[in-house]
Amino acid sequence: MARAIMIQGTGSNVGKSLLVAGLARAFADRGLRVRPFKPQNMSNNAAVTEDGGEIGRAQALQARAARVAPRVDMNPVLLKPETDVGAQVILRGQRHATLSARDYAREKPLLMAAIVDSFRTLAADSDLVIVEGAGSPAEINLRAGDLANMGFAEAAGVPVVLAGDIDRGGVIAQLVGTKAVLDAGDAARIKGFLVNRFRGDPSLFDDGMTAIADRTGWEPLGLVPWFNDAWRLPAEDVLDLASGPGNGAFKVAVPRLNRIANFDDLDPLSSEPGVTVEIIEAGRPLCGDANLVLIPGSKSTIADLAHFRAQGWDVDLAAHVRRGGHVLGLCGGYQMLGDWIDDPDGIEGRPGRSPGLGLLRIETVMQAAKTVRQTQAVHVDSGTDVTGYEIHLGRTSGPDCDRAWLRIGDRLEGAASADGRVRGCYLHGLYASDAFRAVDLAAMGGASGLSYEADVDAVLDRLAAHVTAHIDLDRLWDLAEVVRD
Template identity: 50%
Template sequence: MIQGTTSDAGKSTLAAGLCRVLYRRGIRVAPFKPQNMALNSAVTLDGGEIGRAQAVQAQASGLEPHSDMNPVLLKPTSDQGAQVIIHGKARFNLEAGAYHDYKPTAMRAVLESWSRLSAEYQCLIIEGAGSPAEINLRQGDIANMGFAEAADVPVILIADIDRGGVFAHLVGTLALLSTSERDRVKGFVINRFRGDIALLQSGLDWLEQETGKPVLGVLPYLHDLHIEAEDAVPRGASTIATTAKLRVIAPVLPRISNHTDFDALRLHPQVDFRFIGPSEPIPPADLIILPGSKNVRADLAFLREQGWEPAILRHLRYGGKLLGICGGFQMLGKTVADPLGLEGHPGCDAGLSLLDMQTELQAEKQLVQSSGTLSLGKATVTGYEIHMGMSTGPALLRSLAMLPSGPEGAISEDGKIAGTYLHGLFDHPEACAAILAWAGLAQPEAYDYRALREASLNRLADVLEAHLDWAKLGPMVFPEVI
């Protein structure tokens, strides 16, 4: 099990890299995260929903994602409440206090998935959540040491040296664990180091002497490593050197979901992509994309509070293109209704009225992996649907795509506005090129984001092979397979 001293210490990355190392060695390996809290999710082969990071770790393991790889997923709908997903299916919404009382039931679901995966694979790489030293969350913990103790698994503790205080993070975390939990920690990995390793050696020696535990590796800072983020929205403009740029922006909504949809655009050599945050004006652009949302009505109200609605209308008047994905697609219609109060208080709000359709949220969530053909250039498109809203209206007669299940999405009569429920819309090279051409990019390059992700996983595995102490790590943590 990989646990971190802080959030964003590198747990997801280390877990993905270990999965790829073991997979390349011919070991039947699978990822596992007992409890995840994230708005980036993926649809599984068995029709469930798990955290996006575990789907990437499944790819690193040479597997299709399965709901057992992340049996408990929490998708925040507000600052204090979340949708609770068990074994891939949305069960209910709970406030934080109520979920704390539900944890014993959630732990049973976790151990069921753990048992099934343990019977099928030689090795499981488990990812913790946040930090195991959160004192207020220790009782009933199912995400970190609570699970490690129940399943009797060894733990590697990873810390990020780039943010400073790495020795305090490691020693302080150990100090806040129980005796049995400290014994479970087999060693440390220090992440994101840059500089002369010789200057760090005295600190490593002190750490091993102070704790009695080995440093299993110091991983270098990996520039331009492209593996999807667990949840944090990348900020700033594209980091890739570009020519003949198409300007693309996406407003960051408070409950933005699946912002990994935009990774292919952020890295595309012909695209200048930017997320626009709160209080930022909408700049001139060729394409505005309204992203997915876990609380569409509240995020639509936020969009209006920011003054973005008139900016979007001005963008359209000047010939710009507008695309809505999932919740962003729902916002383009005339109304968004939530009669059951699935994402907040029951009610119905006016949409942007840019497409002649209306959406009503329903109790049954749609979870579908899809592939088909875009109406734009007849390009192949692949993706997945995760939504509770059902949209109806004349706008849907002009579909954006044709899937095996029938027409999907919409495109306006003047061709300026489009919407879809498909996440991962830009991952297929043909679909990405077709949409960029529609948005105004002359001669778009075929950019294979999936191939880049695969290359990134192999690069990460190469680094782990070189910088982890496998002579210590193998017998200590993987005695039965290495």
């Protein structure tokens, strides 16, 4: 019978995703069939499963850590924000609806049933399901109808371990305060706690661990030091990319769009020793010394194009092109580079036609049908294989598509300017392919010195060793409970 344990956090970004990935690899290396699970995730950085579904990229990394292929049941509800008040709801990998927060609340009973069903489906062919919460259970104003933390733990009968982040300060208050605000039933579901991201001599926090245990009654399961190689793993938040060394001579400037999506294209570049990836925040000009300006994907292309212009980045980009710089647009960024974006049915908002940046002779027509698939391609000029995925709305055509630079089966993909310095395509994840990345960087004056996929697996091995050294895995296994029917 499968067992399950849930890692919740005292807040967002306390390291839950990384802890689950490390635990997944550690328990898998003990010969267990491990499955990661996150009931509800909110992210525009999605991964595509083999059957054409979408899940959070963090769960795809956790599946890789567990040495299994990602499945839609690992993240049955994925929320992809489209505006400040609404999000696209992905249910078991497929687009379900676009809902406001109020409308979403009415959908929760249906969603909880699907979440529990996915959880039990995973448990049916596993020994251990490691569940990741979202945000914090201390947000008791959201407890009614909760899908992500204690609501799920109660519905599925899963015990909880609570993780706090000492690096941000106040970890004793984080953990003890959470106990103080939870109702008795929820507090009783928490069986132990972890303190994450410690720096320095761990013996200096012995009294702190005791103070937390005394005030909560929860069992201390580990004091986990800062993991220095975390930046080498695929980032869930674009801001995490800034934690790399960033001292390579080849500079990639990436304007941060409001609804930036599927930016995992940047992870291999950020890991390259000879490359610096700089995220350009709103209000700052695009780097004048960049070799490549990469315009990433967007969940709301037309709105992000307006944001792009509002920062003056269109002027900076035109100057970059005049200086002989390279430009690459991916997915939504590809659409922005064209002459026009036509949205006759109002897929992204009001129906209308918007002028693009005019750097590629192409036009895009938005369509309701969504393309979601894993993809194998070939780089036309070099013949190198490229592995990636497509996840987009819209169809793009125009004269510059005659210079398509990728081939997917019998069709050509992408577009390029006459001088080849401005390019775009719909294929995400293409820079994870080592041979293509080396060829493409060389063509722009850069160089590759990394085997990316091998590097990710090596970091996951080191992460597993890290958590094994600092978390009592045997006790965690004992605390995990058998999944009930």
